[in-house]
Amino acid sequence: MSFSGTHAPAVDPLGADLLRPNLPETVLDLTSDMSFATRNRLASKDLTDAVGLWRLGWTLGWFDIRLRYRGSMIGPFWLTLSTAVLVAALGVLYSTLFHMTLRNYLPFLAISQILWSFLSTTVGDACLCFTSVEGVVRSVRMPFHLHALRTVVRNVLVLLHNVIVVIAVYAVFDMWPGWSVLLTLPAMAIWIVDSIAVCLLLGAFCARFRDVSPIVGSLMQIAFFVSPVIWKPEQLGESAVYLVFNPFYSLLEIVRGPLLNEPPGGLVWASAILYSLLLCGLSWMFFIRARGRLAFWL
């Protein structure tokens, strides 16, 4: 039997088309010495292709969580439980240290802690975003945004498990943040876009320079203490006005404020949006240059 000169079957048997790979790259033009416009087009295509593969991104993120808690009885709800224990313990300790009532302090701490752990694990995971999928990157052409999407899906799922703690805190202290809570939706949208941007930026940068990842880790540690996560912005007194210069403060505040019925002012929103634009711009500029080279760095 020889396949020499065999042409593709003119008509596929019924249903065979279903098993054709339906990947976006049915047309692929790759050239060296690309202009900015071409690089930009390829990077945009990477983004739209990943959107087309959202089911894969979702499934990979979900499997990541499931595998982490394989064989465990309450599964991902360990996340909820450990957050609850941490918040209860720290709440009692710090409200005493800061001379605040539990009712005044604990809801703040619970929300801050949950949001911060999303932020810091996203940043940490972002560094490994591409290096951890080296095998996939080298055996099939996949949009790089897909790996970023997977990382974000995983962290958002963890965050959703922790929302239960927030609801429990509301119930215990019999509080309801009011309709301002709806403001967290646009704020979360900003967070998700920023998370994708962080994954692309740090993922690519850490693939190229392997020592960046530990540096990022220690910077996040410092950021935790200099940002109002366990301490309240009011405790700074007069100096609180300078807080908007801390991107973590603005970004935290746009989500946290509405949840505590203290909707942030225009300045906080403006600075959060400005920081996000800067981050996305920086990330995009770097990704445009790095995309074609990423496979070689892994």
Place this chain on the structure above:
Amino acid sequence: MSRRASITVNNASILFPLYHSNSRSLKKTMVAAASGRVAANAGNRVVVQALRDIDLKLGSGDRLGLIGTNGAGKTTLLRMLAGIYEPVMGSVHIRGSVNALLDPNLGMNQDLSGRENIRLRGLYNNLSPAGLRMLEEDVREFAQLGDFMELPMRIYSSGMVLRLGFALATAIKPQILLMDEWFLAGDADFLVRARDRLEDMVRGAEILVLSSHQNSVVMEWCSRVLWMKDGRIHADGEPRDIIEQYLGHPLPETLVTEPDLLHRVS
């Protein structure tokens, strides 16, 4: 999918910078920057020329074999055609859906069940929900996993893993099929059983690019052969001519006249 598949490679080269082997880390870059040696360092960095000046044109119906020693650039060429490595010089143009069979365990996770791994592979190929169901049925039937479908792959026998990997790889029907030689590994019994399925996929593809050390397989399946050497195309032509040049002696007649070769090979 009315479009004809084609591959056009113009003067493409791939250079591999060796960043991590000589620990060109941030520290070194910073130190170099401080001492004003960045440019010199960039010029001196270790680069491997994996592919050099590749020119290639393939159209619907072409069956290309890649031969050459290890490290000649066969796999790198396949990766370039798959769009994984983008050319540093020259250009690559691909028309048509591509399936690159480079890693038998692509995206498979030992801790996921067979069914979940099948679903993942289908999603990697962006199959529709109907396609996913069909894939599952198709693979389940061939791989004969039975109740093991629901159990994690970790506990599968090596035969089961092989069957599942093979069934998955051959289930997806692309226009352009890029195949590395691992694919032809496997015990004799399995290959005989797998033969129809493999041939079905190969026949269904408009373009086949196959990298192999098994000359007989190349002889049987390919209508054109590239002999890769040091990242360049050393020779290009009829399978028989090129393989004879490569081996340095004529092929025995039986290899050409024997009609049903895979049986003998396996």
